Amino acid sequence: MPIRVFRSLIVCLFFATLYGCGPTTPKKQTVRIDGSSTVQPIMTAAAELYGDKADIRVGVSGTGGGFKKFLDERPNLRTDISNASRPIKPVEVELASKVGVDFIELAIGFDGIAVVINPQNDWAKSLTMPELRRIWSRDGNVKTWKDVRDTFPDVPITLYGPGTDSGTFDFFIETVVGERENARSDYTMSEDDNVIVQGVSRDKGGIGYFGLAYFKANENKLAVLGIDPGDGVPVKPSLETVRSGSYHPLSRPLLVYVSTGAAARPGVQTFLQFLLENAERIVEHPKVGYVALPPEMYQLARRRLDRKVTGTVFAGARQDKSLEELFRVDEG
Amino acid sequence: MSSLPLSTAQSQFQPRLAQRRFWGAVFMVICWLLSLVSLAVLVSLLVHVWNEGGSWLSLKLLTNYASVLNPREAGLKSALWGTIWLAVLTAIFSITIGIGAAVYLEEFAARNRFTRFIHLNIANLAGVPSIVYGILGLALFVRWCRYDESVLSGALTLTLLILPVIIIAAREALAAVPSSLRQAALALGATRWQTVWHHVLPAALPGIMTGIILAISRAIGETAPLIMVGAVGYIRSVPESLRSPFTALPIQIFDWTGRPQSEFHHLAAAGILVLLGVLLTMNALAAGIRAWQQRSKVQ
Numbered sequence: 001m002p003i004r005v006f007r008s009l010i011v012c013l014f015f016a017t018l019y020g021c022g023p024t025t026p027k028k029q030t031v032r033i034d035g036s037s038t039v040q041p042i043m044t045a046a047a048e049l050y051g052d053k054a055d056i057r058v059g060v061s062g063t064g065g066g067f068k069k070f071l072d073e074r075p076n077l078r079t080d081i082s083n084a085s086r087p088i089k090p091v092e093v094e095l096a097s098k099v100g101v102d103f104i105e106l107a108i109g110f111d112g113i114a115v116v117i118n119p120q121n122d123w124a125k126s127l128t129m130p131e132l133r134r135i136w137s138r139d140g141n142v143k144t145w146k147d148v149r150d151t152f153p154d155v156p157i158t159l160y161g162p163g164t165d166s167g168t169f170d171f172f173i174e175t176v177v178g179e180r181e182n183a184r185s186d187y188t189m190s191e192d193d194n195v196i197v198q199g200v201s202r203d204k205g206g207i208g209y210f211g212l213a214y215f216k217a218n219e220n221k222l223a224v225l226g227i228d229p230g231d232g233v234p235v236k237p238s239l240e241t242v243r244s245g246s247y248h249p250l251s252r253p254l255l256v257y258v259s260t261g262a263a264a265r266p267g268v269q270t271f272l273q274f275l276l277e278n279a280e281r282i283v284e285h286p287k288v289g290y291v292a293l294p295p296e297m298y299q300l301a302r303r304r305l306d307r308k309v310t311g312t313v314f315a316g317a318r319q320d321k322s323l324e325e326l327f328r329v330d331e332g
Numbered sequence: 333m334s335s336l337p338l339s340t341a342q343s344q345f346q347p348r349l350a351q352r353r354f355w356g357a358v359f360m361v362i363c364w365l366l367s368l369v370s371l372a373v374l375v376s377l378l379v380h381v382w383n384e385g386g387s388w389l390s391l392k393l394l395t396n397y398a399s400v401l402n403p404r405e406a407g408l409k410s411a412l413w414g415t416i417w418l419a420v421l422t423a424i425f426s427i428t429i430g431i432g433a434a435v436y437l438e439e440f441a442a443r444n445r446f447t448r449f450i451h452l453n454i455a456n457l458a459g460v461p462s463i464v465y466g467i468l469g470l471a472l473f474v475r476w477c478r479y480d481e482s483v484l485s486g487a488l489t490l491t492l493l494i495l496p497v498i499i500i501a502a503r504e505a506l507a508a509v510p511s512s513l514r515q516a517a518l519a520l521g522a523t524r525w526q527t528v529w530h531h532v533l534p535a536a537l538p539g540i541m542t543g544i545i546l547a548i549s550r551a552i553g554e555t556a557p558l559i560m561v562g563a564v565g566y567i568r569s570v571p572e573s574l575r576s577p578f579t580a581l582p583i584q585i586f587d588w589t590g591r592p593q594s595e596f597h598h599l600a601a602a603g604i605l606v607l608l609g610v611l612l613t614m615n616a617l618a619a620g621i622r623a624w625q626q627r628s629k630v631q
Binding site for chain 1: 398399400401402403474475480481559562563564565566567568569577587589590591592593594595597
């Protein structure tokens with residue numbers, strides 16, 4: 001009876017479709033979040049702790065991709081909150097004013113970038129910023145560890161790093177090398193930081209960089225370098241040194257942007273208040289692995305949200321200013 | 333006259349049986365080795381994934397939502413249901429459109445320059461990278477049709493992705509049906525439509541099903557086009573309607589493999605096993621239907 005089978009199959013599929021079209025149950029408040037994959041664990045953890053009081057969706061389109069959705073031409077496709085591992089760029093601010101989106105900028109944590117080497121590397125304990133620059137720039141011509149510092153042995157140096165699409169790459173290259181054109185590209189790049197962990201842990205001359213959380217999860221396989229910012233006192237990245245700001249300049253702020261339209265909705269507002277009130281335990285949760293800001297900073301952020309202070313504090317900001325100084329600017 | 337070249341050929345013919353058997357044996361060994369290599373790759377992959385994630389398989393994995401704070405309690409509920417929704421919807425769309433297109437092209441359409449042009453295009457579309465279909469789906473379904481970032485947009489995008497494969501497979505299967513079957517039906521007074529519906533299509537169904545199985549299996553393993561059309565990374569609900577937001581198994585697995593902590597890598601491996609399970613279940617279902625079909629045809 002092949003025909004009957006075929007027909008009943010088609011009928012079944014048809015009803016399955018109809019069932020799918022059926023009425024939907026009344027919805028909870030939705031909160032649409034997208035953006036940086038670095039910030040995503042923080043928001044996911046917050047959503048998890050917040051529970052079923054709202055329908056929270058977190059996407060991972062990357063910082064730039066997230067801003068594209070945050071500033072969509074069509075209001076109903078716009079996300080409510082955009083995660084960013086770098087401050088909003090001037091072109092994105094321009095786009096925001098063009099499509100008519102006013103946004104509130106909130107800092108929610110720090111991420112330290114750890115520069116890691118193989119544990120068998122017994123010569124390098126710390127590097128200075130100029131030495132890092134020589135390693136990662138095109139015109140540095142570094143082939144062996146001896147090229148980095150004369151006292152190091154003549155062991156070939158192998159580089160590992162995040163891919164050019166990642167916010168970590170942008171931040172590291174901008175901070176260490178300066179101009180993107182001068183960044184080396186003749187090494188193993190991977191969007192998956194676990195590949196960098198594998199590479200450096202199997203290569204005696206290896207060196208790589210990524211977020212502190214990846215070093216903490218692999219402390220037995222890797223060694224971390226202290227970074228000398230220029231005063232002769234190298235500092236290793238840790239919760240304490242990143243939080244106090246002494247691990248400098250390789251720490252970056254993690255930010256979220258919320259549109260004033262979304263912030264006016266009770267669902268989004270209560271979620272963000274919850275996030276800022278519980279930020280410390282969320283951000284420093286061992287499975288999230290970032291560094292919390294000082295408590296005053298979260299109070300500043302909550303006030304900012306209450307007063308709906310729009311715009312970015314990073315526009316034309318000087319690099320040597322601390323995050324706290326930047327956010328204090330609009331106080332008073 | 334004609335016997336002369338034959339006899340000379342016969343006289344020059346040397347059986348050299350030993351040599352031919354030897355080369356035959358060598359060829360067989362090569363074939364064996366080649367199939368062993370592909371099998372070894374598959375087995376080592378499965379063993380590796382099983383070692384990583386086997387002990388993390390549990391019912392919780394199927395019934396709990398994803399969790400960052402507590403990997404031991406994390407599950408795939410939203411991703412699993414998202415994938416099931418996608419698979420069922422994609423099957424509905426792609427089977428109806430795919431078989432329809434193949435039947436038209438093979439049984440009804442005239443063979444002219446235009447249909448040849450269509451054939452060529454379908455064959456080329458089968459080789460287009462999946463991310464391109466993602467971009468097309470974003471422009472066409474999410475934005476132009478205003479289906480937004482829903483499970484419907486995802487399923488329609490996957491449908492576009494696998495349609496060429498289904499159409500090509502269905503056309504091959506229809507072409508393989510002996511034309512004596514069509515001629516017999518037509519000679520007995522059946523209309524063209526009756527011939528196709530009652531005789532050609534049932535005869536071609538096993539071949540068509542094979543194509544569908546392969547195509548749907550490919551569709552549910554896709555990640556990139558779904559991310560393009562807005563599948564989310566984290567959501568604490570399962571799709572309730574065609575317009576619901578969704579996530580899918582490959583996206584959840586991708587998310588877990590990128591995390592720093594090793595617990596998530598085990599979860600990802602367990603997720604791969606679940607995805608393989610879904611795939612095998614679907615294939616077994618389709619193979620079962622196919623076998624049943626063939627049996628009932630014989631009776």
